[in-house]
Every structure is written in C-alpha cells, then in structure tokens.
Amino acid sequence: MTTLDSERTQVTSTPTAGPWRTAWRDLRRNKVAMGSLVVLVLVILVCIAAPLYASAIAHTDAFTSNVNGTITINGQTISVLETSSEGLGLGVNPIGPTWTNQYFLGADNQGRDVAARILYGGRNSLVIGFTSALLCCFLAGIVGIVSGFFGKGVDAVLSRGLDVLWAFPVYLLAICLSIVLINSTIAVGPVRLTSGSLWLPILIIGIIYVPYVARPVRGQVISLREREFVQAAIGSGAPDLRLLRREILPNVLPTLIVFLPLMTAINMLTEAALSFLSIGVQPPDASWGTIVNDGVGLLYTRPWVAIAPGIMLAITAVALNLLGDGVRESLDPKAKLRGAA
Amino acid sequence: MWRFAGKRALAAVLVLFAISVLVFLIFFATPGSDPAARIAGRNASQETLDQVRASFGFDRPIWIQYGLMMRHLFIDRDLTSFVNRGAQVIPQVTQAIPVTLSLVFGAALIWVLLALVMGVWATAARGTAIDPIILILGVIGVSLPVFWLGEVVNLITQSRLHDSIFAWVPPLGYVPLSDGVGPWALHLLFPWLTLAVLYAGIYARVLRSEMVQSMNEDYVRMARAKGIGETRVLLRHSLRTSLISVVTLFGLDFGALIGGAALLTEVVFGLQGVGKLTYDSLTNFDLPVILACVLYASFFVVFANFLVDLLYAWLDPRVRSV
C-alpha cells in the first residue's frame, strides 16, 4: 500500500509546467544563451549610462566641437587636435587613445571624446537596429505566410510587390528626402518627421528589408502547405485561420527568430549608410554607424575611431544571435524529443 | 511551364514600369534636381540656362519627358547623360557589366562554399563549442561595414604591408578576362574575399538553423532508424530541404548584386562596375544613367526570383509546380 500511495503522491505533487515556463527553464539551462543575455544587458545598461560616463568619468560634452581644446596628461598639456610637426608639418591629427578616463579611445576629427560618443551612439543604434528588425520580421512574417499559404493571385500580387520593393532605389529616395527635409517636414499620420527623426530610418530600413525575410518564409510555407499533416487538416475542413495559427506559424516562427538578430546587425549597418546620406542620425548626434563613417576618414592615423564602434556592433550582433538561437531551441517542441542531438 | 513563364514575363514588365515611374517621380520631386544650371556652366546667364533647358526638353511636361526618355532608352537606344553631354548611357552600362559579373560570380562562389562548409560543420558539431564559435565568426563577418573592411584591406595590402608580405598584390583596378585569367583573378582576389565575408555569415547561420531544425523531422529520424550513417543523413536528406531558405536568399542577394548592389565594394577597390556607375550617377543626379542602372538592376531582381521559384519544385519534391 505504501508504494502505491507514494506513487500517487509522486504523480500528483509535481505541477505540470506550461509551455512558456518550460521554454524559460530550458533557456536558463543553455549556458551560451544565458551568457549572451548577460552581455546584451550589460551593453544596454552601459549605453543608458552614457550621460553618467560623459559627465562623471570623461568630463566631456560629447556633442560640442572641441577643435581647439587641450587636455593634460601626466602634467603635459597637449592639444586635442594637434598639428603634425614632422617634415612639412601638414595635417592635423586628433589624439589617439589615452586609455585613461578622458579620451579613453581618443578624439574624433571634431575633438570630441570617442568613447563617450560610442555610448551615446549605442542608444541610437540599438533602437534603430532592433525596432526596424522587429518591424521587418513582423511585416515579413505576415506577407510571407499569406503569400505562401493562399498562393495563386494573392501570391502573385504580393510577390511582385516584394520584387518592386527589393529593386527599389533606396539611396535615391534617401537623397531626395534629405534635400526635401532641409526646409520642410513630412507628416506620417500624427507624427511629423524631420530629417533627424529616428522614425525615418526605422521605417525605411524596416520596410525595404521585408522581401529579404518574407521570401524565405514564403518558401517555407509553400513547402509546409504540401505536407501531409497540413493537407490532412485542410481536408478535414479546418478553417484557414486556425490552420495558420496551429500548423504554419509555429513552424515559421523559428525562422523569424533566426532572422531577427541577423537583421538587427544588417540594419545597424544600413543605418550608417542612410546617415551618410543625411537621413536619420544627424551630426552632432551619433550612432555606431556614423562613428564608423567618421572613423574611415581617420583610418590611416587613428584606426581605433572606426574599430571600437565596430567591435560594439559585432558584440551586440553576436550576443543577439546566440540568444536568438537559444530562444528558438527552447521554443522548439521537437527539440525536446530528440535523442543523440 | 511556358504559361508560367509568360505570366511572369508580363509581371516583370509591370514591375519595371512601376520602378521607372517611381525613379522619375522621386527625381523631379527633389528640390535642386534641375540639371540645367549644372550643365550650362558656373555663373551662366539666364538666357543660357533657358537655352539649355529647351535643348534638353526640361521645360516640357513631366510625362512627355518620361515618354521621351523611355523611347530613347529602349527604342532608339541613344539615351545620353545629363552630366557628360553626348555620352551614351547604354554603352556605359554594357561596359560596366563584365566587371560586376566578375566580381559577383567569384564572390558568390566563395561565400556559398564557405557557408556550406560552415553550416554543415556547425550542424554536425552542435552541442560542442565549435558550433557557437563558427556562428560568432560568421556574425562578425556580417557586422563589418563593407566600406570600412575594404579600406582596411587596402590599408594593409596596398599601403602598410605592400613592400613585404603583400608585394604580390597588384594595383587596384579591373583587368579584363581577355588579358589572362591569372591577372584577372589576382586583381579580383581581395574584392572577392571582402564581399564574401559579408554574406558567408548570413548564409551559414540560416543554413545551420534550417539543418538543425530538419534533424528533428520525421523523415530524418526515419532515415536514421533505417540505419543510414549520420554524415549521409546530414548531406543527403537534411541539406537538400534546408536549402530552400538559402536558395531564396541567394536569389535575392545574387539578383541584387548583379544589378549593382555591391557598389561600395566596387568604389573602394576602383572597379568600374554597374554598382559604381549607379553610385556616381546618384551623387551627380544624372537621371538617364540612374534610370538605366535601376532598370537593369530591377530586371535581374525579378529574373533571379523567377529562377528561384522554379527551383523550389526541384528542391522539395513534395511541392508541386508553383
């Protein structure tokens, strides 16, 4: 009797965990994913703390030009932008990394503290990169699923729309917008967009990359549609919406989760190109992309100005990708059933 | 099959038409786009401006200008540039095509091979440390801004280490295939690698995740249950269906690249391809060249997607003709 009792207690005492709970538990066990999460949170915190760094540690204003400024290192006063003294004395170079609290990574060509700007820049990059990637994956998911599932006319129209979008000359539009927005603003619903508004790059980048995610999703949905279990569900008269939600979406979601961090990285770089064309982050504001743009002009003398934001970009992208992988795996029900893998 | 092709051809024409109209509208909506003052010369008199405007037809209504430009581009085939007077646009594009094709084909070969190797290896090694390491390397490649990477490559191979390790690197520029495969490939080596680094990571990542997913599918488990070795399972069964996403992406990227999306790579390495032509025409606001380049690019985007759709049927036998 005791064994039966204990069995019964064993069976009833463990509460059944819901699917989200299970997923979170699996994620926690994934060391790589957890590590990435920590790194991401650190990056975000550090960027949020940018004003603190700028005032308390670096004692600098990251946005005002400091062309004639000086700093004191080891008792010596040197100019932040020093005229070359070798040979003919041509050229002016910003100081390189001091590895101290002031001008830790050196100065940029306006004499501003690069490290402080990278922290401020991270805010803009993260916001633009992630929001546009989210927008992109969301729209692409809808378009890809609808297009792939319903096929025929709907697919034809949507796919050709995606073609126009992918072939669209974005740079031309950006140049046009940048000149139009010199004197005027564009109204999108209740929002007024100026050339410095972050919504511009978010919308532009989010929309132009929709084909890049939608077409693979569409391809997946097409092949899913032909599978037995889906055919069976269609045959049994299940309504489309439920089919989409029950059978198609869970199989497509992992793909979207894989694309989200990838697109974040790609979008942060595209934002740099748009800023170069005067759309989005405008001087004196910064983003990792604009600091890289500035840094390319200093590559031969002060390579750190371009390398440092690139490193931040890479770290963020890698962490997002590893985390994304972990999330995908923990959400994948079949993964729990696998054996040797 | 032919009906399918026919329908797609018609759709392609519509896409190209839509794009050409959009380009036209955007150009003329831009303040300061009127090329007359730039063509006429600095500080030209107002009469000269008016004469230039009339000789180019800028004073006519916009739809007439559109019609004329389309006619010159497609029927008469003698469309001339706004910036380089009398320079025909179509020869400029056709001269640039082999350069871009050389760049893109070589880079695509490299990145596809690289992605296959990385993706398959990562899948085989999942659960070990190698998997995330491959992923990290790939994502770092994606995170590198291409212009920066190109300039760094030039800094190292042409400037800093040019006298020592990289003395064999030829000066920047394009050498046609007719001058010999060796010089052609040598001039393109670093542009290929630079471009490939950007894409290899994306493809490896997507491929790996598709393959890992497919490892849990029934048909794979069945194959394993049948006793087929892991490698064969990987390569024969899992890889093929996982290629759908990769092929789709490849169609998008390859189509865009042939059309000139590699413009920053071409600029950095001094290759006069379609991308550079597009870039120059955008900074100069040279509408005829912009139009020609954009339409050329759009054609390839549409064509590449068409080929990819055809490939779906072959890749996944369960898919009937789309």
Next chain:
Amino acid sequence: MNRRVLATVGLTTSALVLAACSSGGGSSTSSSAAATSAGASAVPSGSASVGASGDVPAFQPEHQGGTLTLLAKAAAGTLDPKVNYTLQFWQLYQATYDGLTSFKKVNGADSFTVVPDLATAIPEATNGGKTYVFTLRPGIKFSDGTDLTTDDVVASFQRIFKVSSPTAGSFYNGIVGADACLKTPASCTLDGGVVGDKAAGTVTINLTAPDPEFLYKLSVPHAAINPKNAPEKDAGNVPIPGTGAYMFKSYDPNTSLVMVRNPNFKEWARDAQPQGYPDEIDYKFGQTVEAAVTAVENNQANWLFDPPPADRLAEIGSKFASQVHVNPLTAYWYMPMNVNIPPFNNIKARQAVNWAIDRNAMVKLYGGDKLAQPVCTILPPGFPGYEESCQYTTPAGTTWQGADLAKAKQLVQESGTAGQEVAIVVSDDEVNKAMGEYMQSVLTQIGYKASVKPISGNIQFTYIQNSKNKVQISVTQWYQDYPAASDFLNVLLGCASFVPNSDSSINMAGFCDKGLQAKMDEALKTEQTSFDEANKMWAAIDKEMMTASPQAPIFTPKLIDFLSKDTGNYQFSKQFYMLVDQLWVK
C-alpha cells in the same frame, strides 16, 4: 586649394574654380564696366603686363619620352574647351589648345603675363581702345592636319555663342554683334565684331567699349581656336582638334582620358606653347582618393588631382616631403549669409557670426596652418586691391588673431534673433562636412538652434544659389579667373549677380546695396585709366562690405601637389597650376 571640392563639384561644366569675369558682373544684361575713357590702352597700368618671351627653360631632350599617369576621382564633364569650366580640364587644355594670346607657361609670378600665342604679336588697341588687329602666325596646323586660317578664328568666336558657353554673356558680350548672338545663338555671325582677312592673314576684333581685361579673356580656353568645322553644339566626349603640343586621343568619363603628342606640332613660341616631355598622358578616373594617394606613394602613378584626405597629410608631409609642393592660391573659403530672410536679415546677427568663427579651428579642419591662412577680407592676400584689415578679431589688429564669443553672443541678443532655427547647408565631402559640424557647434553656442545639412557636393553649389531654397547660411569657395578685384567683389556681391529663384545666382547672400554698387561701378570705370587708383577704391569697398557682413570669409587655402618619386620638373603656374606636360617621367 581644396581640389576635393573641385573633384566633387567639378563633374559638370559648372564646377568651381574659375570665377566669372570682372567687368561683366556675371550677367549679360549688366551695364558692363565699359564707360568709355579716352586713350585707354590694351595694357592698363598696374595690371599684369604683356611680356617678352625667354623665361621658359630650354628643352632638355634627355627627359623626353615615357607615359605620365595622372589620377582623379572623377572626370570633369564635357571635353569641349568652349563649354568646360573646370580647373581639372583647363589644366589639360594648356597643352592642347591655343588662343590668339595666352598666359605664359612658366613657373612663378610671370605666369600671370599674357604673351602672343597664335597671333604674332600683341597689338595696341586702336579706335579708343575698341579695336584689336591680330596677325595670325602662318604655317600652324591642327592635330587633324588642316591648316590654321583666319576662317577658323572667326568660326571659333562664333562658336562661343553657338554652344552657349557659360562665359558668352559675361566675358565676350563686349564684342560687336554679341547681343544678337546671345539672343539667337544658332545663327551667330558676330558681324562686324570678329572680322577675318584671309589675304592679309589678320583678324580684327571690334568691341563696343574699351575693356582692360580683354586680353585675359582671349587667353582662357573658352577663346581657344578650333577648326571651323567643329560641331555647332557641345561636343561632349568627342575631342576637337587643336593646335597644341598634345592632342586628345580618347575620352571615356568613366575610365580614362588619353593624350598623345600632336604629330603636326612644331614649337613656334616656347613661352606660349612649349614642347612637352611625356610621349603620352594617361588620366585615369574612378579610384578613391585614398587609393590614389597610395598609388602615388607606390610609384604606380605620377600625380593625383584631388587634395589628399586629412589622414594622409601627415604621412605625405613627412615620409614623402621631397615629393610634395605647396603653393598659395588666390582663392578663399567663406560663408554667405542670406540677407533677405531671418535671422541674417539683421546686420547684428551677421556680424555676430563673423565674431564667433574661430578661424584657427577652421584652418585645423582644413589640414593645419601650413595649408590655410585665416582671412577677414573678401579679396585674398596678394591680390590687386587687397589691403590687410580685420574688423572681427580680438585683440584688435589688422590680422585675425582670435574670435570673440562673448561679443558674438551679445550681438545675437541685441539683434533679437536668439533662439531661431538655423540650417547650415554644406557639401557632404569630408572637409566641408567637418566645417559644417563645427559651425553648428559655434552657432549653438552663440544662441541659435543650429543644425547642419550635408547634401551631395554636385547639387549643393546650385542649391545654395537658388533663393527659392531659402538657404540661410552655407559654406562655399571662390577662386579667381584672373587677377582683377572686381572678379571677387562685383561678381559675388554685385546687384546683377543676384537673380531670385534661379540656380545661377552667384550672389548667394542676395546682397544688393545701391550705395556700394555705385562705388563698384565707379571703381570699374577707374580701371580704364589707372589700375592703382581703382585698387585703392576696391580696398575701401572691401572694408565697407565686411562691415555690412553679408559673408564671413574664413581662410585662404594652399594647393598641395603630390608627385611620385620618379616624377620631376614640377612647374607651378599661378594661372593654371601645375604644368602637366612639362613633367619629366624619364
């Protein structure tokens, strides 16, 4: 000189560099300087005079031969010498085309001297200074083998109007019959204006009024002599035969321009058109400027046209110092302020900007004090009419020493414009953008809500001229055409140069002061009799302009020429800069 700017803007025929004329005031309808003055000679006193030959060094045959490789980021538009208005190609036209007269092709100050070229001698102007009779040199052939005759000369002058040359209305509107040609260019005959006498071998040019600068105008490429069968519209990429030591063999604006020796050339006047050294000149387009600097360093090319980027200057100034040549230019960088819209329609606001700019900082952004020198006047140092003065410096003096931010802030407050939004429109190349960003900081500090708007360099120049675009303040440059003060003052700030709602309105500030205009007209008239007198008047006008402050002059630039180590015989002409065909590659 910042040829970066030229490279970006110089793609079209409307590039920078060479300013419009002096006496024409930049518009064909302006009352030209031509107030008649008895006895005005072709050689105004005090100007760069007509000189004899002899300063050009003798030809050294051991250095003859080889191929010269030049690099530029981009080509400069049309190859037609009557239309192209860029320094990049004017530098090449010296070797390929000749006018009746030309600037001496020599190193140094003498390069402003006008010498006879296709004419045998420089004639004295007769008929009250309105008629010149040139005798054409016999025996000169074009590069296509045809002989040069008076018919070609007449046709060339007609062609200036037929192809709508940018200076047709500003330089050559003083020729009799020009008015009709400007109205209907296609049927231009210049009847009575340019008359050829084939038998005597002379060409007579009749002006409507004496023009002290007419010889200069004959010496620029727009007045080069082309064969009479040259096309009647812009020839574009098709080379037109010329009489120079070299000829254009091929031109593809996307890849390269090739010049080879003119097989029909025999040196007739060494100071006007000297024999050249290289056998072939390859001008390659398309590489980035960074790549071009590396190529010259690696001895893969001989010279690059564009100014070296900021991060290579220290390197080439130290490691390659012996291959670098730095020369001052008669040019300046400045910020025009729109005097017709807020906030700069208020004179205190404009003066505040002049007080606030730290010109040393701008010099640093350009590349350091070896490459630029702060200025507070519109006329550049060394220019006729220049007098050193600075109204906006602290401590006070005649040269600029420091900005006064406090005073600037005070002026902004007094003007009542504090807190207004100001957009600074700049070119999007590295240097201009850096200056724009710096100015954004400065204007914010003195009390405005400033933002910087970089736009494509090829559009910026025409964009800031058009009053429709309501540009408040911008950064731009101005270079001389030839040494005449009116070239700067009357062209940039004369009433006739302001055309509302036009892309061609070089008076970007929109400044028109009747009193100052009258003074400028007076100075132009005085040039007929005495350049020295006129220059004193120009100096006074400059000072008055600076008080009214429609512009904020920043600095005057210097030009860097970076040659590869195997290139020799660098010669710098103040008019057309480096003499390309005199370089040695052997």
